[in-house]
Amino acid sequence: MSTTLPAFTPLEDSLYLTLCCRALDSRSPRPILGDALADEIVRELDYDIGQLHIDANLINTCALRAKRIDEVAADFVARHPDAVGLDLGAGLDTRSARIALPSTVDWYDVDFPAVAARERVIPGHANPHAIGADLRDRDWLDAVPTGRPAVVVADGLMGFFTQQEMSSLLDRLISHFPSGEIAFNSYSRFAIWATKHVRGTKAVSELLKFPGFDDPHEPERWDPRLHLVREILLSREPEVAQFPPALRLYYRLSSHSTAWSRKGTIVLHYRF
DSSP: OOOOOOOOOHHHHTHHHHHHHHHHHHHSSSOSSOOHHHHHHHHHHTOOGGGGOOOHHHHHHHHHHHHHHHHHHHHHHHHOTTOEEEEETOTTOOHHHHTTOOTTOEEEEEEOGGGGGGGGTSOGGGOSEEEEOOTTSSSGGGGSOOSSOEEEEESSOGGGSOHHHHHHHHHHHHHHSSSEEEEEEEOOHHHHHHHTTSGGGHHHHTTOOOOOOSOTTHHHHHOTTOEEEEEEEGGGSGGGGGSOHHHHHHHHHHTTOHHHHTTSOEEEEEEO
8 A cells, every 4th residue: 555645836746856766776777876765665655657757867867966965975974973964855865864874963854844744655764853844944944953064965956946045045054054065966057958848857847946057166156155175077977887878978978078068967065
C-alpha cells in the first residue's frame, strides 16, 4: 500500500523532478549518486515518473551535481564536527543520510510547511530537524543555532528566486553564522533559457524567476563577505565517463571551453 502526501502547489510539486532523477540514477547499472533511498521513496509514493519526461542528460547531471554538493557538505562537517548544516529547499532529498552526519552536527532541512509531510516517507535518521517555512521569510532562521560554523547547501533552488530574493537570503545566512561555506547549483543565462525549452524541465519552466548569470564571481558582488572557493563545471568531472556515449562525447567536447561548459550544469562553492 502506497503513502499519499497532501496536494502541493506547483512550486512545491517541483520537488518530484529532482527526486525522480535521483531515483532513476539509482536504478541504473552504474549509478553516479546511488541514492537508493530516493528510489524507495518514489516507489512508496507510487509516483508516475513517466509524466515528467525525464531524459538521460537530466538524470546524469542531477545525480552528479547532487554528488558534488554532498561532497562539499561532507568535507565541511568532517572538518567542523560542531557545525550546523542547512539544506535549503530540501524537498524529498535525503542528503543528511547520504553524507553520514556526525552525531555532533545539527542538520536542518528547510522547505515549505506542506513539505513537512516528507516525514511520512523519509526515515527519521535521514531528517534530523525539519523547518517548515518560506525561505523568503525573514524569521525562520530564528530556529537555527548561531555562533557555530555552518555549511549551507541548495540543489535546484536558485531558479525559483528572483536575484533580489537570492541576494537577500545569502545576506541573512552570512549574518547569522560566524563562518561557513555555501554550495548550490547555478544557472547561466543560457541554462535558464534552455530550461524553458527542454521537454524534461518544462514542468518547472513557468516557475523560474532567476535571470541567470555567467560569472561565478557575481555573488561576491552581492555580498563582499562571500569568496569563491571553486566553480565546478560538470562537463569536466570524471563521472562524465559514465554518461551514455552521445552525451559523453558532447560533454568531453564542451570541457575544452569554459564558456561552453558554463552553458551546462554548474555547482558553485563559496566560503564566508
